[in-house]
Amino acid sequence: MSEKQAAALPTREEISVQYKWKLEDIYPSEEQWEDEVRQVRQLIEDLQRLQGTLTEGAGPFKQCIQTVEAARQLASRVYSYAMMRSDENTADSEYQAMIDKARGLYVALQGAASFIGPEILAMLPGQLDQYLDQDDELKVYRHYLDEILRQEEHLLSPDKERLLAEAGDMAQSASNAFTMLNNADLKFRTIKDENGKEVEVTKGRYIRFQQSKDRRVRHDSFKALYGSYWDHKNTLAATLAGSVKKDLYFSRARRYQSSLEAALDADNINTSVYDNLISAVDDNLESMHRYIALRKRTLGVDELHMYDLYVPITPEVDIDIPYAEATDAVTRAVAPLGRDYQDQVRDAFASRWLDVYETQGKRSGAYSNGSTYGAHPFILLNYQGSMNDMFTVAHEMGHAMHSFLSSKNQPYVYSNYSIFVAEVASTVNEGLLFAYLLEKTTDKQKRAYILNNHLEQFRGTLYRQTMFAEFEKIAHGMAGAGEALTPQALCSVYHDLNVKYYGPEVVVDEDVDIEWARIPHFYRYFYVYKYATGFSAAVTLAKQILEEGQPAIDRYIGFLSSGSSDYPLEVLKQAGVDMSTPDPVNQALGVFAGVVTDLEESLG
Numbered sequence: 001m002s003e004k005q006a007a008a009l010p011t012r013e014e015i016s017v018q019y020k021w022k023l024e025d026i027y028p029s030e031e032q033w034e035d036e037v038r039q040v041r042q043l044i045e046d047l048q049r050l051q052g053t054l055t056e057g058a059g060p061f062k063q064c065i066q067t068v069e070a071a072r073q074l075a076s077r078v079y080s081y082a083m084m085r086s087d088e089n090t091a092d093s094e095y096q097a098m099i100d101k102a103r104g105l106y107v108a109l110q111g112a113a114s115f116i117g118p119e120i121l122a123m124l125p126g127q128l129d130q131y132l133d134q135d136d137e138l139k140v141y142r143h144y145l146d147e148i149l150r151q152e153e154h155l156l157s158p159d160k161e162r163l164l165a166e167a168g169d170m171a172q173s174a175s176n177a178f179t180m181l182n183n184a185d186l187k188f189r190t191i192k193d194e195n196g197k198e199v200e201v202t203k204g205r206y207i208r209f210q211q212s213k214d215r216r217v218r219h220d221s222f223k224a225l226y227g228s229y230w231d232h233k234n235t236l237a238a239t240l241a242g243s244v245k246k247d248l249y250f251s252r253a254r255r256y257q258s259s260l261e262a263a264l265d266a267d268n269i270n271t272s273v274y275d276n277l278i279s280a281v282d283d284n285l286e287s288m289h290r291y292i293a294l295r296k297r298t299l300g301v302d303e304l305h306m307y308d309l310y311v312p313i314t315p316e317v318d319i320d321i322p323y324a325e326a327t328d329a330v331t332r333a334v335a336p337l338g339r340d341y342q343d344q345v346r347d348a349f350a351s352r353w354l355d356v357y358e359t360q361g362k363r364s365g366a367y368s369n370g371s372t373y374g375a376h377p378f379i380l381l382n383y384q385g386s387m388n389d390m391f392t393v394a395h396e397m398g399h400a401m402h403s404f405l406s407s408k409n410q411p412y413v414y415s416n417y418s419i420f421v422a423e424v425a426s427t428v429n430e431g432l433l434f435a436y437l438l439e440k441t442t443d444k445q446k447r448a449y450i451l452n453n454h455l456e457q458f459r460g461t462l463y464r465q466t467m468f469a470e471f472e473k474i475a476h477g478m479a480g481a482g483e484a485l486t487p488q489a490l491c492s493v494y495h496d497l498n499v500k501y502y503g504p505e506v507v508v509d510e511d512v513d514i515e516w517a518r519i520p521h522f523y524r525y526f527y528v529y530k531y532a533t534g535f536s537a538a539v540t541l542a543k544q545i546l547e548e549g550q551p552a553i554d555r556y557i558g559f560l561s562s563g564s565s566d567y568p569l570e571v572l573k574q575a576g577v578d579m580s581t582p583d584p585v586n587q588a589l590g591v592f593a594g595v596v597t598d599l600e601e602s603l604g
Contacts, residue, residue, distance in 0.1 A: 009202065012088055012359045019323070022352035026081050026375045033081055033098075036074050040105050043071035047112045051158075054119040058131040062138055068113045073412045075109050076371045078102045080378075087363035087380060088355070090183045103169055110165035115158045117148050143565060144413050150268065154254040164253060171250070174242030175523040181232065181239070182518065183363055189224035193217060201225055203364035203518075204382040210310040211386060215301075222307035226511040229518055233487040236517035241485035244476055247525040259476050263526035267420040268567045274469065274529055276582040280589065281466040281532070282500075287593040288463055289503030291455055294596065296505050298603055304505055306498075306512045310456070313603070317449040323356055323383055326390040330397060333436035334429060336545055338553060344404065345397055348376070353400060354393075358382040365520075368396045368426075370403020373412050377403040387453050391430050398429035406563035419527065420568040423461075423534025424541065424575075425560055430457060431542030448602040451595055458592045461535040462585075467501045469529035472522060490516055536588040537577045543591075544576055552576065 012020070027033045047067050053060040079102040086095035120128065128145060132138050148155075155161065188201040194214045201209065201224040209221035229236065244259075251262035260271055296304040298313040321329075327349045335342050348354075353376055358364075363380065370377040377400040383389050402425035407415045434454045441447050474493050479485055491513035498508045521528045544552035559575035572579050 008200075009358060009360045012362070015357055015359060018352070019354075019356040020352065021084070021355040021378050021380070023081060023084055023378070026077060026372055033078065036078050037101065037105065040071055040074045040078060040109065043067055043074070044105075044108050044112045047071060047109075051115045052119070054116070055123055055127065058134040058138065061131050062135055064116065065138070065141055068109075068116065069413055071109050071113075073373050075102070075105050077374065079106060080369055080371045084355075084369060084378060084380070089359075089361035090180075090363055091361045103172070107166060107169040110168055111162050114161035114165045117151075117155045118158045118161060120145065120148050121152050121155060140411055141413060147268075151265070154256065154262075154265070156254070160253075164250065171246045174239045174246060178236070178239040178243075178523055179520070181235065182520065184361070186228055186232065188228050191217065191220040191224050202358065204358040204384060207310065207388060208384045208386060210307060211312060211388075213311065215308070215311075218307040218311060219305070222509070223511060225518075226514055229514045230511070233491075233514060233517065236514075237485060237487040237490055240475075240490070240516070240522060241479065243523045243525070244479045244485060247476065248479055258480065260473060260526055267418050269420060269569065270580075273533065273579065274473070274526070277466055277529055277532055277536075277585055278470050278473070280582045280585040281463060284586070284589040284593075285501065285503065287589065287596055288459065288501065289505065290593075291459070291596045291599075292503055293505045294600055294603070303507050305507050306509045309502075309506070312449055313452050314445050314449045317445050319387055319446075319449065320385050321387060321390050322385065326383075326393050329390060329436065330394045330429070330433060333394065333433040334397075336432060336553070337556070341401065341557070345401065348397065348400060348404075351376070353377060354379040354381060354396075356381050356383045358384070366392050366396055368399030368403065370400065370407065371416065373407055373415055376400075387449070388456070391433060391453070391457065394429040394433045395426040398426035401425060401429075402560050405557070405560040409561035410563035410565055414563040414565040417563050417571075418568040420530050421534065421537075421559075421572060423531045424538045424572070427461065427535045427538030428542045428545070428556070431538060432545070435542070435546060444602065448599060451599040451602060455592065455595055455599065458535075458588075458595070462532050462588060462592070463501060465528045465531040465535075467497050468519065468521070469526070469532065471497055471516060472526060472528065475522075476525070487514075533579055533585070536584040537572055537575075537579055539588040539591055540577050540584050541575060 027036070047064070050060065050064040050067065054064055079099070082095060082098035082102045086092065086099050089095070132142060132145075156164070188203075190198050190200045191209070193199045193209075194212060194217055199205070201221050203225075206221055206225050209217055212218055212221075247259040247263070251259040254262060256262035256265065258271075260274060264271055264274060292304065292309075295308070295313050299308060299311070301308060331342060331346050331349065334345055355362075355378070362382065364382060366379070366381050368377055368379045372378065379396045379400055381389070381392065381396065383393070399422065402417060402422070406417050434450065434457075437450050438447065441450060471494055475485060475490065478489065478493075483489065494516045495508060495510075495513045498512060502508065516522065519528075541552070541556055545556060555575050559571055562571045562574070565571075566574075569578075569580055577584050
């Protein structure tokens, strides 16, 4: 199909099979999916019979731990398959029913396993160590068990743990309602494109419209997108408020001082890491304001509006990147990570790990799903042919390779790396692609375009995600203090943050005040800051890889292969970055300032 999408989105059947992910690599048929659903149910029954046996000896203890891990592995695969099938067409009720069934399994499993933590904590002193000494197969679970012991003060009695676990499905109601509204039910207005053709605005097309050289197209698509969110502002404020209240409830139930503390404790991260990020970025906004001023001068506009923030400031460079060209560039760019890594990336593109193009009803955005232990990871894209899309390919392939290497080198219990480190591999890939493109580009205008694109990655990840993190902290603080999260209150907070982050050279249009309503990550509390911390760590690691060579590469591949076998701050330290200090954030912000200077010089 054409890289420039047609006015009407194609159906999935109209897309060539080479551009569709091969979910048959998980289950060749849905009958086999149903078979594993039955296996999970059986394991849940087996687990329930083991309640009360953990103190009876190393044998029953091992049986319980291995049963719950087998159930989690299958349940994760069952859910991932159903989710990805549904993401192919979010309006398909059959796959939505599969998701509901898989989610119900998760809730049942959480309930059935809820006795494990309390029973471990009730053991006699030294009893757990005795079990591990008696059975070598249990030694692999040392870190897993230490993690349970670490969170002792936040674990409840078995009955209360079961109640919290069984509330899990209900607790997702606000998030589920937002997802269905945002992906299936919300309809956007049409605009006239650059050629005067009537085209529907979609979330996949929106960024391309915002990068258009035609300012009218940028303005109209901006109004069209946010107009639809304004139409549903009360519903969207209610769903976000419901999600925030859910976070507060569970954090208080587990005796945390705040939902922020609860969210970060899952990774054994102190809240100072979150606060250090916001403070470091707030202290370095001058570089962002300088970049915004450069953008305004280069575009030659009297007023710089929010819909002028994504158009390349080298408009004479018209870059349309076919998907095959993008995959080739990404494969070449990761060469510094070694032949084995590069060959695996090449094989991933050839073996249909990716679902490439936007189609009717398909989930928006992009992600990598590595929760398919026993099968390779999968990547969802909505590829439109821009340079941003090429960097998205590199980004998601970084996630996929992290999942691939962790699953290859770790037992299931440690195969899923912490979300705190999840954005590191993806952003290292982006950094390597930036270095590759810059090295092979001699054209002055194209070089300026690439520098501008790199600054946009900084702005979108380090600055913008930190702004999101600050908004999220304020919103949770308001709810914790008993303040209502009305559309007016949320919009006011969001407006003021945009004014602070973008500075005096931009007009903060009223329509952007509702942008909070379209951010799905706000329904995974205190998640977005990890993009910014991960980006900061990745900037440091990419620099080490390119400058130090093999020692840095070995440390990095070791990091990708570690999974969750240690706490996230520790695996990053082993890779060469200490995120317990603000130094990596400040170093990344220094790089941003340097690239702004390079772009100023390139543009003259």
